Amino acid sequence: MSLPAVLALALAAQSPPAVAVRAAELLEKGRHSEAVAAFTAALNKEGKHSAVYLGRGRAFAAMGRWPDAIRDFDEAIRLRLDDAAAWKERGAAKAQLKRYQDAIEDFDRAIQLKPDFWEAYVERASAFGNAGLYVRGVADLDKVLEQEPGHLRGRSLRGAAYFMLGDHERAAADYSAALEMKPGDVRLLLARAAAYSQMKEHRKALADRDAAVRAAPDMADAYVARGGSYHQLGEHEKGLADRTRAIELSPEMALAWSARGNTYYLLGRFREAMEDLQKAVRLNPSDRDAVELLGKTRQRVKEASGPAVAVEDLPVRMREGPMPQVEVRVAASEATVNPEAAEEYHKRGRTLLQAGDLNGAVRELTEALRLIPRHALAWNGRGYAYLQLRRMEEAIADFTRAIEVNPRYVNAYRNRAAARRMAGDAAGAGEDLARAAELGKGR
Numbered sequence: 001m002s003l004p005a006v007l008a009l010a011l012a013a014q015s016p017p018a019v020a021v022r023a024a025e026l027l028e029k030g031r032h033s034e035a036v037a038a039f040t041a042a043l044n045k046e047g048k049h050s051a052v053y054l055g056r057g058r059a060f061a062a063m064g065r066w067p068d069a070i071r072d073f074d075e076a077i078r079l080r081l082d083d084a085a086a087w088k089e090r091g092a093a094k095a096q097l098k099r100y101q102d103a104i105e106d107f108d109r110a111i112q113l114k115p116d117f118w119e120a121y122v123e124r125a126s127a128f129g130n131a132g133l134y135v136r137g138v139a140d141l142d143k144v145l146e147q148e149p150g151h152l153r154g155r156s157l158r159g160a161a162y163f164m165l166g167d168h169e170r171a172a173a174d175y176s177a178a179l180e181m182k183p184g185d186v187r188l189l190l191a192r193a194a195a196y197s198q199m200k201e202h203r204k205a206l207a208d209r210d211a212a213v214r215a216a217p218d219m220a221d222a223y224v225a226r227g228g229s230y231h232q233l234g235e236h237e238k239g240l241a242d243r244t245r246a247i248e249l250s251p252e253m254a255l256a257w258s259a260r261g262n263t264y265y266l267l268g269r270f271r272e273a274m275e276d277l278q279k280a281v282r283l284n285p286s287d288r289d290a291v292e293l294l295g296k297t298r299q300r301v302k303e304a305s306g307p308a309v310a311v312e313d314l315p316v317r318m319r320e321g322p323m324p325q326v327e328v329r330v331a332a333s334e335a336t337v338n339p340e341a342a343e344e345y346h347k348r349g350r351t352l353l354q355a356g357d358l359n360g361a362v363r364e365l366t367e368a369l370r371l372i373p374r375h376a377l378a379w380n381g382r383g384y385a386y387l388q389l390r391r392m393e394e395a396i397a398d399f400t401r402a403i404e405v406n407p408r409y410v411n412a413y414r415n416r417a418a419a420r421r422m423a424g425d426a427a428g429a430g431e432d433l434a435r436a437a438e439l440g441k442g443r
Contacts, residue, residue, distance in 0.1 A: 020052050024055055027059050032063050033063070039055050039059065048079060050076045054072070067097075069089075069093045084111075084114040084117055087109045088107060095130065103123075121141070122157065125144075133394065134165045158174050165397075166373030168196075175192035190208070206229035212225070220249040220256055223245045240267070254287060257276045258280035258289065261274075261290070273297045274294065280294075353381060358385045361382070365382035375405075376406040379401040383397075395419040399419060403416070416429075
């Protein structure tokens, strides 16, 4: 049952004025401004009803007026504390304002009130993802998909969470399942291509990006991404053509300029690379990768009179384009394998960890892992931060990822043993300590 229909039933139960029922009908038809006016008239005429505040809050939310929506949801909750829908709606509005922890607390309450409220689980999973808590997000989505295997948004969100956890095979599987439900969806095609690219399945990635370009020939992101696949396959002129087309479609898209500058650099065409990268930095001064490459390019231009540099010797990573925004905003770029930038985040995270700023450490180490998903030290460091925060599930998951990347990582085994012991898994802790001792003998 749609929320407007639920709202209509709630209104009927509260016997509000007819104008409120009319407001619910306007909301269902997408006439949001009129719905706000009608709900307001109902409140002015007959006084306060929680369902009327809920309805007007949803109309405000549909218009992107999040603070107004939150105020109405506040009132709906004050009038009826057991209304799970109001808690869920307020959480969703807070998430739009990037107040993820506040949102998660509202979703917690909605689920406490209604344990089978699957939409609240999905919303909470999205908030977890945006807060960098991917393991928790996957756990919520597992519950949803167990009950509703055909839940498209749940499947897409779990794919994005798996991607951010570095589990690209499972990410690709979830995106494939989502594409069965919504064939030809451009964002899903680009998301699966990103997973395939990380798996070194470059032909499969190209096929998906090709399909995305055919489906959305005016979408600059698709051309930037397909260009990345061409470069991975050594077809540099095709890659250059795609990046040029992206710029034609979206001249103010910084990523398109930096991607083409990257291409020119790869081809040894340094002056053209410098021009594009300067444009990219003007459009987005916070793009560290573009700033860094621009510095290298300027040096190459100064050295232009020297011997030619072989393409394979160029110290440049390939920018394939943005990781599609399949609802989890932090899933940035699947082509962000940048060791120097990742190490900066890693160092800052370690410094914050030593200073006792555990949440700051989690934030910086998460960025390092976004850039290099197979950074064992960063997994172990973030796991230790989670351990100190008493967030044992995330800690164990991170230590496990560190061990998967480096199966001989003694400290990760010791840390996981501590987390397992604190979580009540004495047997698992013993196994980890035994393995750590075994590996330590070889040192």
